[in-house]
Each structure stands twice: as C-alpha cells, then as structure tokens.
Amino acid sequence: MISKDDIEHLKDLARVEFGEKETEKLAKDLGDILGYMEQLKGVDVSNVLEMTHALEGAKNIFRKDSAESQRRGTAEPEAQSQLARELINAFPKKQDAGHGTYLKVKSIL
C-alpha cells in the first residue's frame, strides 16, 4: 500500500525528519488508515457538492486590511510597539543591527 519510499517523499514534502524505525511504522499505519478509508468509495455522491462551511448561508467576510484592532487595544501606537516587542522576543534567534532587531535565519539561497 504505502511504501517506505512514499513516506520518505511525504517527509520531504512536509519538511519533517525522523528515523528509519518510525518511517517503517508510519508506512504501516498510513497503509492501515487508508485501507479503512476505502469504505468512502462505497458512498454514492452523485449530485452532491463538496461541503465548504458548517453553517447554511454563511458568506465570506472581509475585514479592514490594517494592523490595528480596536478590540485587542492595539490601535494605540504604544500597544502596537509593545506587541511588536513581544513578537520579537519570541524569535528563536535574533540580532540587533542598525535601527532594530532582526530575525536571524540560515541563508535561503
């Protein structure tokens, strides 16, 4: 059903790394689970549309494209910069340079 190579490919697509033993286990697990899902083939879905929302008559809602949120009190400049400081504090690696603090990552190219 699902081979070890399939799992290796999925691992690569999902950007997650783990060992041989677990790769084998997940190949078996995914095979079992997908086998169980075979029963979906038996359902007659002719003339049925894909469900896109749990509620009837729900429609898309747009909000103002803005960093401000009155509700969270971040409309105030001080609150905004406080939030920015907290987000920067959460960076796993950072470096001060020039006018501010930068998020540090490995080179991309």
Added chain:
Amino acid sequence: MTIPEFHEKLKNRKISAREAVVSYLDKIKKKNGELNAYLEVFEKDALERAKELDERIASGEEPEELWGVPLAIKDNILIRGKIASAASKILGNYVAPYDAFVVEKLKKAGAIFLGRTNMDEFAMGSSTENSAYGPTKNPRDLEKVPGGSSGGSAAAVAGGLTMAALGSDTGGSIRQPAAFCKVVGLKPTYGAVSRSGLIAMASSFDQIGPIAQTVEDAEILFNAIRGKDELDSTSWTSDIQVDVRRPLVKKIGIPKEYFGEGLDTQIKNGIDEVIKKLSKSYEIREINLPHTKYALSCYYVIVPAEVSSNMARYDGVRYGVRIEGGDLIDTYKKSRGDGIGLEVRRRILLGTYVLSAGYYDAYYSKAQKVRFLVKKDFADAFRGVDAILCPTVPTSPFKFGEKSDPLSMYLSDIYTIPANLAGVPALTLSSGVQIIAPHFREDILFSLGKEIEKSH
C-alpha cells in the same frame, strides 16, 4: 461547589474569592503530582486576582456571576504572558502575546485562571497519552486514561482541582474526556464561540467549550464565552428567536446507528434506562442517520488535510523551538522532527498524502461530499425531532498503552465525530449521555440536559 452555589456564598460574604482559590490551590498541591492534570499553576496571579476582587466586594460592589470563579484552561488557549504549548515540545517556550477572545471575555467577567491543563499534543488524541509532558490520569480510576484531548481539563474538574474548565473539541475532545471522567462537556455549534487565540488543529471543526460539574455551570460558561468576534470571521451571534410559549423539547430521536456493534452493554443499558425515564414525558422516536458509518473515514481524511496545513507554521523560524541545521530547509526538518510528536507527524503525513496531486479527488474531494451527506442526515432528522440522544463513547475508559494502533484509538471517537462534521452542538452529561441539537440550539441541550441530570 458549583458556580451558582459559589456565587451565592460570595455575594453573602460567606466565602471570599481568596478562600476559594486557596482551597483549589491546596487540592492541586496534594493531587496534581499524581494526576498531571495541570502543566502549570498560576498561583501568584490567581491570588492577586482574588485579592483585587475581594477588595471590590469589601468596598460594596455587587459581584457578578463569574467573579472569583476558578477555572482551568486547556494549554492550546492563549493567555497573554503565559506559555501556551499545546502540550508540544516545539511550543515549549512559546509565550502568548495576546489573550484568546474567550480568555479576554472571562477576564472581564471576573473569572480567575488557576493554570493551564494537559492535553494530547496539538489536541490530537483521545487519551492524553500524546502529551509531550506525560499523560494525565483519570481521577475516577488512576489505572485508566482520562480521555482526550482535553484530558487535563476533564480530570481537573472531576478531581476537584478546579470549579470548571475550558477545553476544545474537534472530533470529541471535550465530550469524550467528559464521559470518561464523568463530568459535563459542551461542544458548541461551529461558530458560536470565537476561535481567535485557540491554537488551530482543524479549523473547520475546532470549537472551544466548557467542561463543568453540572449542565447549569456549562451553560453559564457558554453564555460567557460565546458571540461574534471580528478576529474570527466564522464566529457568529445567533439571531434565532425562541418561542417561549412552547416547550423546547417534545420529540427526542434515538439514532439506531449509534446502538450497533461495538457498543459496550453496560453503556447501552445505562442509555436505555434514561430513554425509558424520558419516555414518560417525551415522545421517543427511532431515527436514522444513514451516513454515520462513513463519518470516521470522512473525518480522518479532512482533519489530517487541515492539520497538515495548520501545522506547517511550526518551523522554528519566528517562535517556538529551533534546531539549527545546515541550511534553512534542514533547519525546518530538524526543528519539526525534534519538536513534533508521533501522532501529529502521522496526521501531517496523512494530510500531505490525501492532498497530493492525483489523490485529491479520491480522498479530500470525496470526503467533503460525504461530509455534506452527514450534515444532511442531521438536517433531515431535525425536521422530525427536537433533539437527538445517544451515547458519547462506545466503551468505558481504557488503560494506559492499551490502544497502541492508531485506528483503534480513532474508533473511540466514533459517536462524537458526526456532530463536528455537521457543525451541530452536542452536550455530554456526567452519565455519558450525549444530546445533539440543531445549529445554535444550545438552549435545547441545556433544557433537556438539566431534566436528565435531575432524574439521574
């Protein structure tokens, strides 16, 4: 002590907020080592908050309903300045920079947070065994799992380690542990409660809801947290008008698909007894929810698909734990490989698979169509009955390590998943009875739930 009992005492100065908090903190100190219901206790904050409320009461202010009510919060709901790890290693150091909508509402209402509770990692699991911080034990039987994924919250309520708690329910994660720990749990209508500040698992299913000692407590908490939030575009304030002149519930439907093979005899007998009592004052009707047997398959296609997408954000770049690799891709892989546990990886890979080119139509598209049929089953049923009554779980709580293959674990949510697929609200009572109502008709759940609770 229930919320109204406590409120009466607080109002009449028979108890202070501090006394209540201290009594729970004592209980936590005595029992949490064994239960592992809390991952962290906010002792200092809770005592400060209690002091502030007591001072306001002493100065003559009339306490509101939730003033001083001690609550436990599942570790995937953000409380500003506190760690919210979703019981995962990758978020082990993540400090919430804002309050979840529900947390903001509860703070304003005067509730006190005792701590954050254990869960299956990222809410994926049915036993709390998938927590990166060790499993929670069931206070009713320490050999058994408390259920999951909101196992910490359910165990905290059942063990007397909090007055009530919040959990989240994607496929049964409030109701299944409520049934296993013999407490009350509500999964609200999809959209009734804002998901802003809830760490996402499967966004078209997730709902925050209360876990409590009584139906009334669950109702009070639900009313405190529900409502439209501009930061969750799927949240909604219902404008359903209830005709108060007519009784809420006259006809109760019993879906025969929920009483078939695999249902434990003792559980079945318990439900039959409840039905027998109810038949004296309600019309009981056997109904059909014909697509129930496909619900689990449908769920385990759509949920992992949403999971694989939602989990992509945990890459060790902007927050969380980073394990540095040779290049950026390697850093992603190492951070995710080290920080994310087995069940979450399993679902990420499964979701990646079902969304792959060539498989999309066979799995994801097909499952979304079947989801529509499951939802239609409920809509059809509710044309004939006001509420549906069925079991929450097929078996009693199992032992640690008993369900090692994923499918048998998934099967423990077989009676809770359909309500999530359809987005309808469902209430689990401490007896394990589950009541399901039409969208935004939580009032029906509370009304019937109180009736059953009274006669039990």
